[in-house]
Amino acid sequence: MYPILVDVSRLAILVVGGGRIATRKLAQLLAEGARPTVIAPTASEAVNNWEKENRLIWQRRAFQAGDTRGFAMVFIATDRRDVNEAVFAETRPDQLVNDTTVKARSSFFNLALVKSQQGTVGITTFGADPAKAKELQKQIRKLLETE
Numbered sequence: 001m002y003p004i005l006v007d008v009s010r011l012a013i014l015v016v017g018g019g020r021i022a023t024r025k026l027a028q029l030l031a032e033g034a035r036p037t038v039i040a041p042t043a044s045e046a047v048n049n050w051e052k053e054n055r056l057i058w059q060r061r062a063f064q065a066g067d068t069r070g071f072a073m074v075f076i077a078t079d080r081r082d083v084n085e086a087v088f089a090e091t092r093p094d095q096l097v098n099d100t101t102v103k104a105r106s107s108f109f110n111l112a113l114v115k116s117q118q119g120t121v122g123i124t125t126f127g128a129d130p131a132k133a134k135e136l137q138k139q140i141r142k143l144l145e146t147e
Contacts (some may be wrong), residue, residue: 005032006096012070017075022043039059041061103126123136
């Protein structure tokens with residue numbers, strides 16, 4: 001993997017799913033200026049509120065063939081294996097794909113970030129242990145606060 005920072009405010013981003021994991025990904029994307037499209041028949045209250053605030057586009061329906069067309073970045077985040085398989089099957093090599101259900105199918109992983117005035121520190125376990133990444137994030141944040 002090659003570590004980079006991506007300006008998501010310039011990308012067409014699709015998130016398939018509206019549950020807890022999708023909501024967490026969306027919160028991170030929105031914090032960085034993205035305006036993603038969500039495809040999910042139902043979604044969390046946060047997704048509903050973000051749509052009301054016009055911060056994202058929510059298509060209240062199931063995933064359909066062709067839905068990944070036109071997106072540079074695709075997040076697969078449903079609890080339905082058949083849907084996740086269908087989304088992945090139509091992604092292309094030129095799309096950045098984060099499959100939250102099968103890490104081996106992801107072409108990128110999110111970093112746990114610690115931002116300070118001195119800079120930004122990124123932490124990854126390459127999708128293997130998100131809880132460990134969060135713990136390291138807390139430790140690094142505490143270390144930077146003491147400086």
